[in-house]
Amino acid sequence: MKRQLTLIGAVVLALVASVLTFTGPAFAATGLHISGTNIVESNGSTFIMRGINHEHTWFTNQTSSFANIKATGANTVRVVLSGGRWTANSATDVANVIALCKQNKLICVLEDHDTTGYGEDGAAYTLDQAVNYWIGLKSVLAGQEDYIVINIGNEPIGNTNPGQWTAATVAAVQKMRSNGFQHMLMVDAPNWGQDWQYTMRDNAQTVLDADTLHNTMLSIHMYSVFNTASSITSYLDTFASKGWPLVIGEFGWQYDSSQVDDQTLMSEAVKRGIGYIGWSWAGNNDPILDMTNNFDPNSLTTWGQRIVNGANGIKATSKQATIYGTPPTTPTTAPTTPPTTSPTTTPPTGGCTATYSIVGSWPAGFQGEVKVTAGSSAINGWTVTWTYANGQAVAQAWNATVTSSGSAVTAKNVSYNGKLAAAGSATFGFLGSWTGTNSVPTLACAAS
Numbered sequence: 001m002k003r004q005l006t007l008i009g010a011v012v013l014a015l016v017a018s019v020l021t022f023t024g025p026a027f028a029a030t031g032l033h034i035s036g037t038n039i040v041e042s043n044g045s046t047f048i049m050r051g052i053n054h055e056h057t058w059f060t061n062q063t064s065s066f067a068n069i070k071a072t073g074a075n076t077v078r079v080v081l082s083g084g085r086w087t088a089n090s091a092t093d094v095a096n097v098i099a100l101c102k103q104n105k106l107i108c109v110l111e112d113h114d115t116t117g118y119g120e121d122g123a124a125y126t127l128d129q130a131v132n133y134w135i136g137l138k139s140v141l142a143g144q145e146d147y148i149v150i151n152i153g154n155e156p157i158g159n160t161n162p163g164q165w166t167a168a169t170v171a172a173v174q175k176m177r178s179n180g181f182q183h184m185l186m187v188d189a190p191n192w193g194q195d196w197q198y199t200m201r202d203n204a205q206t207v208l209d210a211d212t213l214h215n216t217m218l219s220i221h222m223y224s225v226f227n228t229a230s231s232i233t234s235y236l237d238t239f240a241s242k243g244w245p246l247v248i249g250e251f252g253w254q255y256d257s258s259q260v261d262d263q264t265l266m267s268e269a270v271k272r273g274i275g276y277i278g279w280s281w282a283g284n285n286d287p288i289l290d291m292t293n294n295f296d297p298n299s300l301t302t303w304g305q306r307i308v309n310g311a312n313g314i315k316a317t318s319k320q321a322t323i324y325g326t327p328p329t330t331p332t333t334a335p336t337t338p339p340t341t342s343p344t345t346t347p348p349t350g351g352c353t354a355t356y357s358i359v360g361s362w363p364a365g366f367q368g369e370v371k372v373t374a375g376s377s378a379i380n381g382w383t384v385t386w387t388y389a390n391g392q393a394v395a396q397a398w399n400a401t402v403t404s405s406g407s408a409v410t411a412k413n414v415s416y417n418g419k420l421a422a423a424g425s426a427t428f429g430f431l432g433s434w435t436g437t438n439s440v441p442t443l444a445c446a447a448s
Contacts, residue, residue: 030182031145032107033215037245039184039275041322042146049107049247049275050318051076052291052307055283056097057086057113059295063100065281068297070104072308073315077101078109078151078249078277083133085114085125095140102147105324109186109249109277110141111151117192120158127153127172135179142180146323149184151249152176155221157190159197165190166203170210177212185216188249193221201235204244219249221279222260226251229264236268248276252289253303254396254431255360255367263398266312278307288360302359302369302429306398309416316416351375352420354384354445358438359429366392366438369429370400370411372445374420379447381418382426384411386441392434400428418448 031042039047052069056062056079069077079097081089089097094110101108112133114125130153134141141148152172157165169187176185187207189195200207204218218239226232239246248269253262269276282295291304300308308314320326352374359367372382384400388407400411417426 031147032149032184033213034184034217034245037240037243038273039217039245039247043322045322046273047075047107047321048273048317048319049076049109049277050074050314051078051107051109051275051277052314053078053080053250053277053280055080055280057082057089059283060087060089060093062282062295063096065295066100066104066106068292068295069281070106071297073318074106075318075320076107076109076275076277078111080113080154081110083112083114083125083130083136085123091137091140094137098140098144098148105320107321108148109151110148111154111186113154115153115156117158118156119160119162119164120192124158125153127156127168128175130156131172131175131179134176134181138179138181141183145183149186149217150176150181151186151188151219153188155188155190155193157199159191162190162197162199165199166206169207173207173210173216174212182213183215185211186219186247186249187216188219188221191225193219193250194223194225195220195235196225201238204239204242208244217245217247219247221250222248222265223250223252224258224260226260226265227254227258229261232261232264232268236272236274240272246274248274250279251276252279253306255288255303256365256431262306263311263396266307266310270312270317278303300427302367302398302427305427305429310398311414351377352379352382352445352447354382354443356386356440356443358440364433364435365395366432366434367429368394368432369427370443371425371427372413372420373425374422374447376422378421378424379419381448382413382420383446383448384443385409385446386443388441390434390437390439392432392438395431395433397428397430399426400430402428402430 033040041047051074054065054077098108112130115127115130116124118124118126134150189200191197195201208216251260251265254260279289282290282292284290290301293299352372354370354372357369359369370384386409394402394404394409401414402411
């Protein structure tokens with residue numbers, strides 16, 4: 001918090017400083033902590049979350065998901081826990097979750113899901129009850145400040161009286177600190193996390209000031225409220241102008257025009273150095289938000305491909321926390337003795353095939369997907385072309401560069417998915433429009 005001193009106050013402070021030895025602030029951060037708008041590790045390194053949510057409380061047997069999420073390149077996993085609204089996750093279970101995070105070199109955001117929609121959902125717990133859950137787990141949380149963040153309560157207020165969020169969150173933060181928690185805390189916005197009535201945006205300073213350790217991160221969940229670029233940038237601009245720390249703790253993807261503009265969200269997060277954690281690895285009642293098919297890491301959905309392999313995605317932008325050491329890098333220097341003659345023959349590249357499918361359809365719109373498969377030899381790149389017969393048009397695409405000329409469509413690989421081993425495959429997706437008929441076109445695939 002910025003404090004302004006009067007001239008007299010400044011003089012008094014100077015006099016006191018001349019008598020007392022004062023070497024630092026009145027509080028000391030332990031482990032992960034906030035510095036300005038950034039998350040910082042205990043060694044001073046800035047850490048930017050690039051992560052995936054995992055619905056652990058409902059799928060406690062899916063412990064392999066931690067390693068599989070790490071394999072995507074993620075540096076963070078946000079773990080869904082329950083203190084009793086669903087089957088409670090015990091201290092033993094939570095200790096195992098922390099061990100799995102550390103084993104797989106992930107920063108672990110632990111969240112209590114019991115509070116989801118309080119005030120609107122009669123089954124939801126209060127934030128005070130969530131704090132009591134954390135107090136009951138303190139024996140396994142203490143000493144883990146370098147590795148875990150405590151997200152006090154998921155989406156703690158619904159759309160009924162969201163103004164109660166400020167006092168409830170202040171009380172929760174203060175109760176955590178008075179019970180000796182040194183961890184970085186994360187607090188979600190009201191309105192089911194989306195803050196569309198701007199309660200968190202307008203009252204965040206009050207919450208931040210309530211933390212005696214000044215170690216609280218604000219979290220926004222971005223779904224349909226943030227379905228345009230302007231809605232995303234405007235919200236993020238406000239927090240930047242205030243100097244408040246913010247992470248995008250949940251978000252989905254734009255599978256239709258009413259949903260979050262995930263491409264703007266990720267590009268803005270990367271540009272601004274803001275963390276993001278996508279929802280979710282698998283297990284949703286509406287599987288369109290699953291990143292994998294049935295927790296299979298080798299079967300990424302369209303959403304999984306976008307957040308893992310897409311532009312501004314996890315593979316391209318994630319960096320492992322330094323508490324786990326520095327991962328090896330691929331040498332970038334050129335060979336000291338380059339060949340003096342060019343090859344006389346070009347290695348065979350083989351051919352490719354492409355299959356087109358309609359993943360989902362709604363009035364006037366649809367989601368399409370194309371799978372490109374290499375032939376008997378490896379290929380270095382691919383181009384897929386087709387012509388629509390019924391006036392369909394591609395509106396936006398991911399994992400490919402797609403252009404149209406009238407009804408003719410051309411899709412070319414992007415930098416990370418052009419090289420395919422023999423029989424290897426890559427998938428790209430797109431959103432399109434249609435009227436009347438939405439027939440499947442004939443595709444041609446050319447390899448390079």
